Amino acid sequence: MGSSPRVLVVNSGSSSLKYQLVEPEDGTVVAKGIVEKIGEPGGVPDHEAALREAIESLRGVDNPEIFAVGHRVVHGGSSFGEPVLADDDVVAKIHELIPLAPLHNPANVRGIEVGRELLPHVPHVVVFDTAFFHTLPEAAATYAIDTEVAREHGIRRYGFHGTSHQFVAHAAAELVGRPVEEIDQIVCHLGNGASVSAVKGGVAVETSMGLTPLEGLVMGTRSGDVDAGIVFHLARTAGMGVDELDELLNRRSGIKGLAGVNDFRELHRLIGEGSEEARLALDVYLHRLRKYVGAYLAVLGGVDVISFTAGVGENDDVVRAGALAGLERLGIEVDPTRNAERSKQARVISPEGAPVTVAVVPTNEELAIARQTIALAQD
Ligand code: AMP
Numbered sequence: 001m002g003s004s005p006r007v008l009v010v011n012s013g014s015s016s017l018k019y020q021l022v023e024p025e026d027g028t029v030v031a032k033g034i035v036e037k038i039g040e041p042g043g044v045p046d047h048e049a050a051l052r053e054a055i056e057s058l059r060g061v062d063n064p065e066i067f068a069v070g071h072r073v074v075h076g077g078s079s080f081g082e083p084v085l086a087d088d089d090v091v092a093k094i095h096e097l098i099p100l101a102p103l104h105n106p107a108n109v110r111g112i113e114v115g116r117e118l119l120p121h122v123p124h125v126v127v128f129d130t131a132f133f134h135t136l137p138e139a140a141a142t143y144a145i146d147t148e149v150a151r152e153h154g155i156r157r158y159g160f161h162g163t164s165h166q167f168v169a170h171a172a173a174e175l176v177g178r179p180v181e182e183i184d185q186i187v188c189h190l191g192n193g194a195s196v197s198a199v200k201g202g203v204a205v206e207t208s209m210g211l212t213p214l215e216g217l218v219m220g221t222r223s224g225d226v227d228a229g230i231v232f233h234l235a236r237t238a239g240m241g242v243d244e245l246d247e248l249l250n251r252r253s254g255i256k257g258l259a260g261v262n263d264f265r266e267l268h269r270l271i272g273e274g275s276e277e278a279r280l281a282l283d284v285y286l287h288r289l290r291k292y293v294g295a296y297l298a299v300l301g302g303v304d305v306i307s308f309t310a311g312v313g314e315n316d317d318v319v320r321a322g323a324l325a326g327l328e329r330l331g332i333e334v335d336p337t338r339n340a341e342r343s344k345q346a347r348v349i350s351p352e353g354a355p356v357t358v359a360v361v362p363t364n365e366e367l368a369i370a371r372q373t374i375a376l377a378q379d
Contacts, residue, residue, distance in 0.1 A: 005067035006030060007370040007377075008058075008119075010051070012071070012111025014103065015040060017050040021058055021066070022370040029366075031061045047107065048114040055118060068123045069115050070373030072163070072365070073108040075101035076128030077154060083131065083372045086112050086124040094126070100154055100211070125373040132166040133159030135203050140299075143210070157215070159207035161189045164309065165197045166204075167368040168361045172307045173202075175346045176357050183304040186296045188289065189363065190319065191310030192220035192262065196289070198296040206299045208292055214249060217292065218285040220262035223253035225288070255281050264312050264319065286322040293323065297330065303356055306332065309363040315342075320349065324358065331355030 004025040011018040020032040035050040037043025044050050058064045071086065077097045084090050094109040115124055141157045143150060150156065165187045172187070173180035180202035187197045194217040198206035208216025208224075218224045226249065234240045240248070256262040258281035259270060270278035297303050307313075308320050317339045324332050331354065338349040343360075350358035 005374060005378075006063075006065065007373045008055075008066045008069045009366045009369045009373070010054075010069060010071050010111050010115060011366075012047060012051075012107050014038070014107040015043075017047065017054060017111065019051075019054040020366045020370075021061065021064075022366055024367065024370040024374045027364070027367045031058055032366075033057055047110040048117070051111065051114045051118055066119060066122055068125060068373050068377035069119060070369040071108065071112045071115060071124060071126050072129065072369055073112075073126050074104035074129045074160065075158065076130045076134075077158065078156070080126075080128045081131055081134030083125050083127045083376055085376055086116060086126050090126060091116075100158075123373075123377040125376045127163060127369045127372050129160045129162050130158045132162030133157075133197075133204050133207050135205070136207065137205060140206050155211055157207075157210040159195070159197070159204070160209045160213045161193065161195045162204070162207075163365045163368045163372075164189050164363040165195070165199065165207070167365065168307050168309045168363050169197075169199045169202060171346055171361045172305050172359055175348065175359055175361065176305055178304075184300040184302060186293055186300070186303050186306045188293075188306070188308050188313055188323070189310045190217075190289075190308060190313035190316075193222065194219045194224075194310070194312070196292045196296065198299045200300055206296055218288045219254040221251050221254050221256040223249045223257070255285060258284060264316050268316075268318065282319075282322070286319065286325075289319075289323040290325075290327075293327070293332075303332075305357045305359060307359045307361040309361050314360055314362050320358075320360070332358065334358055 004023045007022050007024055009020045009022055015038050016034055016036045018034045021030040035044060035053050038047060038050050044053060073094055075097050077100055079093050091112055094105060098105045143155055168187050169185050170180055172185060173183055185199040187199060189195050193213055195207055195209045197204055214222055216224045231245055255267060259267055259278040261267055267278050312319055321334045321339055324334050333351055333354050334349055335351040344362060346361045348357055348359050
């Protein structure tokens with residue numbers, strides 16, 4: 001079989017390792033899987049065992065040869081604006097970035113280390129979730145706090161979900177048949193984590209996540225934007241410690257904090273049963289999202305395409321319609337029939353001839369990583 005080169009995409013998390021064997025040329029997924037419960041009872045002992053199991057499982061597929069490995073890393077800090085070939089220096093730098101992403105980078109870098117040990121003869125490429133936002137103008141990336149403190153501790157806005165925002169911005173340009181360089185876009189990545197970006201001519205100029213993925217939109221379990229004063233207030237009056245506050249805002253907030261569930265299918269079920277908490281949760285979510293769309297419209301000075309992607313964005317027509325309701329005077333409208341249609345394809349959901357194209361564009365982070373990996377590996 002003359003199949004094209006295959007890339008193993010690895011997403012190594014703290015307790016699970018997801019993998020896909022992909023043919024980047026046409027996006028064929030040859031095999032995929034997840035090894036769960038790493039370091040937990042009933043699971044594999046560590047990340048090396050997890051990757052070993054993943055590679056082992058690929059022996060069963062036709063032509064299991066791996067041309068290169070692409071690793072997802074959440075935080076590239078200020079060091080990485082592009083994918084890089086993994087070498088000892090790169091691994092050391094990712095270790096240095098652990099304080100910026102203590103929940104993600106340790107497991108991500110472990111995946112690279114064991115990958116290089118287990119597959120020493122193929123190129124390993126690192127693709128950073130922050131890289132696409134390396135281009136944020138200083139005015140958008142800078143927090144208005146003491147410059148010295150910010151510099152010493154790397155406090156600035158980095159943005160996340162970059163691989164997805166970049167992939168969707170290009171796919172949306174293709175959908176409307178215009179060069180990405182010629183259009184201004186707002187991309188709404190609405191999954192369990194959620195972020196929105198403003199993309200000018202293919203270049204990211206704003207995004208809602210900041211130093212960490214906590215800033216911005218209301219999410220499944222994260223609060224998004226809050227007054228930082230809440231943190232001091234709870235520390236002083238409720239005696240909450242740093243870890244407790246971290247857990248509160250990252251895990252017990254957002255839709256989950258307001259309605260008790262974080263899956264939007266559950267949320268709609270509760271609304272259908274008359275839950276006022278669930279209704280309010282959705283209203284808060286939509287209000288925040290609409291506010292960001294308006295802000296980014298101003299940042300861009302007008303927009304050609306607004307896209308929705310990820311679990312909620314691709315599947316939830318109520319969220320899409322609700323987020324953009326009342327924006328007709330800005331040329332933004334969602335066609336109810338088009339919006340209600342269910343499909344796995346990229347599609348336009350605004351009315352024919354509308355000034356702004358609204359679209360649903362399925363994301364594919366693994367394919368994006370595989371393509372960036374092969375581009376570097378074949379260099
Ligand atoms: P992601 O993080 O992109 O995998 O998105 C996961 C989230 O997508 C889930 O927590 C759900 O809230 C949402 N989701 C998945 N499928 C649907 C659906 N059919 N309708 C509404 N929301 C969905």
